[in-house]
Amino acid sequence: MDQYILALDQGTTSSRAILFDHEGSIVATEQQEFTQIYPKAGWVEHDPNEIWNTQLKVAQGVLRKQGVSTDRIAGIGITNQRETAVVWDRNTGEPIHNAIVWQDRRTAKICDQLKKDGHEPYLRENTGLLADAYFSGTKVKWILDNVEGARAKAEAGELCFGTIDSWLIWKLSGGKQHVTDYTNASRTLLYNIKKLEWDDHLLDILSVPKSMLPEVKSSCEVYAETQAYLFGKPIPIAGIAGDQQAAMFGQACVKPGMGKNTYGTGCFMLMNTGHEMVTSKHGLLTTVACGLDGKPMYALEGSVFIAGAAIQWLRDGLKIIDESPDSEYYAMKVPDTDGVYVVPAFAGLGAPYWDMYARGAIFGLTRGTGKAHIIRATLESLAYQTKDVLNAMEKDAGFPLKALRVDGGASANNLLMQFQSDMLNVQVERPKIIETTALGAAYLAGLATGYWKPEELEQKWQLDIAFQPEMAAEERDRRYAGWQKAVKRSMDWEKAE
Numbered sequence: 001m002d003q004y005i006l007a008l009d010q011g012t013t014s015s016r017a018i019l020f021d022h023e024g025s026i027v028a029t030e031q032q033e034f035t036q037i038y039p040k041a042g043w044v045e046h047d048p049n050e051i052w053n054t055q056l057k058v059a060q061g062v063l064r065k066q067g068v069s070t071d072r073i074a075g076i077g078i079t080n081q082r083e084t085a086v087v088w089d090r091n092t093g094e095p096i097h098n099a100i101v102w103q104d105r106r107t108a109k110i111c112d113q114l115k116k117d118g119h120e121p122y123l124r125e126n127t128g129l130l131a132d133a134y135f136s137g138t139k140v141k142w143i144l145d146n147v148e149g150a151r152a153k154a155e156a157g158e159l160c161f162g163t164i165d166s167w168l169i170w171k172l173s174g175g176k177q178h179v180t181d182y183t184n185a186s187r188t189l190l191y192n193i194k195k196l197e198w199d200d201h202l203l204d205i206l207s208v209p210k211s212m213l214p215e216v217k218s219s220c221e222v223y224a225e226t227q228a229y230l231f232g233k234p235i236p237i238a239g240i241a242g243d244q245q246a247a248m249f250g251q252a253c254v255k256p257g258m259g260k261n262t263y264g265t266g267c268f269m270l271m272n273t274g275h276e277m278v279t280s281k282h283g284l285l286t287t288v289a290c291g292l293d294g295k296p297m298y299a300l301e302g303s304v305f306i307a308g309a310a311i312q313w314l315r316d317g318l319k320i321i322d323e324s325p326d327s328e329y330y331a332m333k334v335p336d337t338d339g340v341y342v343v344p345a346f347a348g349l350g351a352p353y354w355d356m357y358a359r360g361a362i363f364g365l366t367r368g369t370g371k372a373h374i375i376r377a378t379l380e381s382l383a384y385q386t387k388d389v390l391n392a393m394e395k396d397a398g399f400p401l402k403a404l405r406v407d408g409g410a411s412a413n414n415l416l417m418q419f420q421s422d423m424l425n426v427q428v429e430r431p432k433i434i435e436t437t438a439l440g441a442a443y444l445a446g447l448a449t450g451y452w453k454p455e456e457l458e459q460k461w462q463l464d465i466a467f468q469p470e471m472a473a474e475e476r477d478r479r480y481a482g483w484q485k486a487v488k489r490s491m492d493w494e495k496a497e
């Protein structure tokens with residue numbers, strides 16, 4: 001009987017479970033959104049138990065829906081929103097605080113202090129990151145400093161910290177395993193990506209006890225088995241990767257110079273730089289990626305915090321669209337934005353600006369501005385932010401990109417993809433499977449369990465549509481100049497108050 005791989009894709013806004021067959025095709029999907037908690041302006045939290053419950057429900061649901069018995073699952077691959085920090089009690093397994101989400105800005109002051117104290121060059125050099133509230137380290141510090149009794153418990157070895165992969169594996173294994181992989185560890189600000197070990201100097205600076213940290217393993221091996229009662233029988237958990245590294249692997253970007261851009265809640269462009277670590281001079285991060293040989297590779301990354309989330313804001317905040325795909329329908333009603341720019345800096349700005357104090361803004365409004373212009377300008381902001389990142393990436397790489405592989409929910413939007421191609425002046429290639437994050441996690445689990453062989457994977461990538469640039473250079477430059485002006489004006493807003 002056919003065997004399958006089960007990918008668990010724990011994203012920022014939803015938990016997903018996807019069954020893949022040996023062709024790498026999707027057999028069935030289950031998805032559930034969960035609560036976004038905004039306790040204060042700039043703060044974003046998730047309930048770790050809700051994450052676990054939704055993830056388990058969709059995993060069980062997808063097997064039930066397809067009528068697949070547990071013994072036909074060769075392995076589980078886990079991929080997750082990165083940086084989001086959970087701290088839980090080692091004895092009870094209960095979180096001591098909500099998860100602090102990657103978008104959360106509450107630790108901006110801690111980061112300012114790190115900069116003032118001159119730690120940023122060390123951070124850049126050894127973690128590939130910089131002092132920004134985005135990463136896990138300062139979030140863990142905040143929990144230890146602000147939850148009553150937490151620090152004493154942490155020092156007594158009674159607390160565990162983990163990114164969402166660690167939390168899910170802890171739950172799936174019934175508290176038997178406290179592990180993570182290189183790619184997730186590389187987002188914590190606590191992990192030395194040169195030495196591939198936790199960095200004692202940074203643990204000291206951020207006052208995080210080492211006993212809280214998970215064991216760091218490769219992205220492709222058997223880490224644990226699920227508790228038998230969850231799915232009827234144990235299933236090996238055999239792949240872990242942060243969602244952007246998983247997407248890169250799912251896009252088969254396994255050779256130096258290959259890159260992808262994922263349009264999910266945020267937008268994340270990663271370019272493989274091989275087994276050599278390249279440090280950016282233009283505002284990008286260096287991060288650990290997955291290699292076909294199981295050895296970690298390095299990538300340059302441009303992280304844009306708000307992309308599809310801006311479309312969700314049109315839907316849930318402004319309520320001017322009913323569903324995210326409606327954005328295309330409205331944007332098509334106008335030929336352009338009529339000079340309107342939306343800068344969705346709702347959580348500050350990531351690459352290449354790294355401004356924790358930028359805030360969202362709409363520029364260029366006139367009496368003639370209508371709903372369609374604002375919707376179109378919001379969509380176009382995804383493409384402009386991607387152009388900012390690509391410009392930095394090309395400068396760091398020293399060569400122009402020939403084509404960009406895309407994936408993620410918003411890459412389904414044809415108008416956006418065409419505009420993206422126009423703005424970058426490169427071919428934008430959308431594969432048949434845009435769920436490449438889950439596919440990458442499935443590949444990792446499939447490789448670890450012998451379900452797939454490394455040489456099979458690169459051949460599975462299939463093009464759906466290639467969008468070709470059509471815009472005249474002059475027009476592109478004019479529009480992009482407007483964007484750059486708008487971004488500049490949204491910066492340093494919060495601090496100015």
Ligand SMILES: Nc1ncnc2c1ncn2[C@@H]1O[C@H](COP(=O)(O)OP(=O)(O)O)[C@@H](O)[C@H]1O
Pocket residue numbers: 011012013014263264265266307308309310311312324325326327328408409410411412413
């Ligand atoms: N057709 C579309 N046009 C624009 N945005 C879309 C479209 N479909 C989905 N999105 C956006 O894509 C995001 C979901 O993509 P997904 O890859 O599932 O993200 P995540 O993994 O971050 O939850 C949402 O923010 C949604 O608003």
Ligand SMILES: O=P(O)(O)OC[C@H](O)CO
Pocket residue numbers: 010011012013080081082083102242243244264265266303
């Ligand atoms: O949940 P996503 O897919 O938007 O990804 C979030 C990133 O991992 C944050 O670094």
